[in-house]
Each structure stands twice: as structure tokens, then as C-alpha cells.
Amino acid sequence: MSYEPNTLQATLDTVQSGGAILYDIARDPGRWALFLDIDGTLIDIADSPDGITVPPDLPNTLEQISQLLGGALALVTGRALVYADALFGSHHFPIAGLHGAERRSSSGEVQRLERSGDFAALKERITDQARQWPGVLVEDKGLAIAAHYRQAPEYQQQVEAVMTHFAELAGPDYMLQRGKMVLEIRPSRASKGEALRAFLSEPPFQGRIPIAVGDDLTDEAMFRVANELGGHSIRIEETAAQSIATSALPSAAGLRAILGTLAQQRKQAGKDAS
Numbered sequence: 001m002s003y004e005p006n007t008l009q010a011t012l013d014t015v016q017s018g019g020a021i022l023y024d025i026a027r028d029p030g031r032w033a034l035f036l037d038i039d040g041t042l043i044d045i046a047d048s049p050d051g052i053t054v055p056p057d058l059p060n061t062l063e064q065i066s067q068l069l070g071g072a073l074a075l076v077t078g079r080a081l082v083y084a085d086a087l088f089g090s091h092h093f094p095i096a097g098l099h100g101a102e103r104r105s106s107s108g109e110v111q112r113l114e115r116s117g118d119f120a121a122l123k124e125r126i127t128d129q130a131r132q133w134p135g136v137l138v139e140d141k142g143l144a145i146a147a148h149y150r151q152a153p154e155y156q157q158q159v160e161a162v163m164t165h166f167a168e169l170a171g172p173d174y175m176l177q178r179g180k181m182v183l184e185i186r187p188s189r190a191s192k193g194e195a196l197r198a199f200l201s202e203p204p205f206q207g208r209i210p211i212a213v214g215d216d217l218t219d220e221a222m223f224r225v226a227n228e229l230g231g232h233s234i235r236i237e238e239t240a241a242q243s244i245a246t247s248a249l250p251s252a253a254g255l256r257a258i259l260g261t262l263a264q265q266r267k268q269a270g271k272d273a274s
């Protein structure tokens with residue numbers, strides 16, 4: 001989806017349709033499977049990876065929607081699985097971490113790609129290098145490593161050059177992943193799209209139509225698979241971005257408001273039935 005400045009109406013139509021798709025979940029919940037990215041989608045972007053705030057009602061909202069969908073709700077994130085899981089307290093949703101390199105299915109089984117090569121030594125070299133860039137934060141995620149320049153944008157070019165170099169050194173089992181003010185080296189034999197496909201091959205996702213919601217480049221792989229399978233893809237857009245998503249919502253707060261309404265409707269329906 002690409003917007004020209006003079007296509008405001010088209011943009012508004014698309015933005016509205018993101019909400020319409022999500023509200024459709026309430027009409028026929030048995031039809032849909034929902035795949036949600038975390039940073040920039042469910043949670044507002046912060047200055048640092050650890051600086052995020054999970055709105056207090058979000059875990060329970062997701063739990064309500066997961067129940068509405070018969071469990072067919074999964075989180076699909078670039079974060080390490082363990083870190084992302086802990087954000088939601090006692091709620092343990094099916095989840096794919098590290099852009100699909102690790103995944104916990106609905107049954108609780110965890111699958112993880114094998115470490116390959118001397119990745120630990122490479123991570124040390126990146127960490128050493130980053131010490132020369134005040135404000136650049138290195139996030140060691142186990143099978144992946146990210147260099148964040150949000151607090152030091154003046155180092156963007158150096159970070160790009162060095163991470164590109166180390167991604168080449170890491171070999172074909174790894175790739176450079178660009179993101180929002182971050183460069184990351186992560187396993188190449190995984191993607192959010194393949195994670196979505198894997199979830200859809202298992203209960204309770206099997207046979208349902210996917211709705212994928214995300215905000216960043218890594219989410220495009222998930223959008224591609226959702227589109228391919230006849231589902232919907234919703235891009236959270238702060239600015240007009242190039243995306244293959246078929247619809248959009250303006251912000252993470254907008255998405256949370258819609259999810260909150262769906263959760264309230266479910267709670268009310270439960271009360272009315274009792």
C-alpha cells in the first residue's frame with residue numbers, strides 16, 4: 001500500500017477498513033485467527049527496548065479476545081520469546097519470537113532454531129564496537145542481536161555499515177533485519193510469515209482465516225502470507241509507508257481501543273448469558 005499526498009480519501013478508506021475488519025471478529029469469531037505484533041502495534045514505541053509500558057488492561061483484553069476466538073490469537077514478535085511472554089504476566093498466549101526463529105504453539109510446545117557458527121564471538125565484537133557510539137544500545141536476544149540508534153541517530157550510518165559487515169561475516173544462516181531505528185542480525189531460516197503458516201497448520205488456528213496486524217518491515221512477511229491465504233493484513237501507520245498490507249489503522253492506541261471494545265462486548269455477552 002503506497003499513498004500519494006493527494007490520495008487522502010483512499011487513505012481514509014483504508015484506515016477505516018482496518019477497524020471494520022477487526023470489529024467483524026465479534027460477528028463470527030469462529031472464522032478468524034488473529035496474529036498480533038507487539039512493539040509499535042500493541043505497545044507504543046519507547047526510547048529503549050526496556051523503556052516500554054504495557055497498558056495495565058492490555059493482557060486481560062487480549063485474554064478476552066483469545067477466548068472469544070477459541071484460543072486462535074498469537075503474538076508474533078521480533079523480541080525474544082521469553083522477554084515478550086513476560087510482558088503479559090500470567091497470560092501465556094501462543095507466541096513466535098525472534099521473527100519466527102522460536103515459537104510456542106497453543107499446546108505449549110516450544111520450537112527453536114539451532115544456533116549456528118560462533119555467534120557468541122560475533123555478538124561480543126558487535127558489543128565492543130558499539131561502546132564507541134554513546135547512546136547506541138545493544139540488545140542481546142540470544143539467537144539474534146540488535147543495535148538500536150534511536151537515542152543516537154547521528155550514528156545511524158556507522159551502525160548500518162558495521163551491522164551489514166557483521167551480517168555478512170555471520171554467513172548464510174543469518175541475515176540483516178532492518179527495523180524502526182534498529183539494525184539486527186537474526187537467523188535467516190525463519191520469518192514471521194512462516195510462523196503464521198505454522199500456527200495455521202495446528203489447532204485452534206487450523207481452518208481459520210488469518211488477520212495479521214503489524215507496523216514494521218519484519219511484519220511484511222506476515223502480511224504476505226495472510227494475503228496469500230485470503231486473509232487480511234493491517235498496518236499500523238504513523239506515517240504513509242510502503243507496505244503490502246491491505247488496510248491500516250493510524251496508531252497502536254487506535255488498535256488497543258478497538259481490541260478493548262471487542263473485549264468489553266465479550267464480557268457483556270457473558271454477563272447477559274448468566
Ligand SMILES: O=P(O)(O)OC[C@H]1O[C@H](O[C@H]2O[C@H](CO)[C@@H](O)[C@H](O)[C@H]2O)[C@H](O)[C@@H](O)[C@@H]1O
Binds near residue numbers: 038079
Ligand atoms: O516485532 P516487534 O514486536 O514489533 O518487535 C520489533 C523490535 O521491537 C523492539 O524495538 C523497537 O521498539 C523499541 C521499544 O519501543 C524501540 O526503542 C526501538 O527503536 C524499536 O526498534 C525490540 O527492542 C526489538 O528486539 C524487536 O525486534
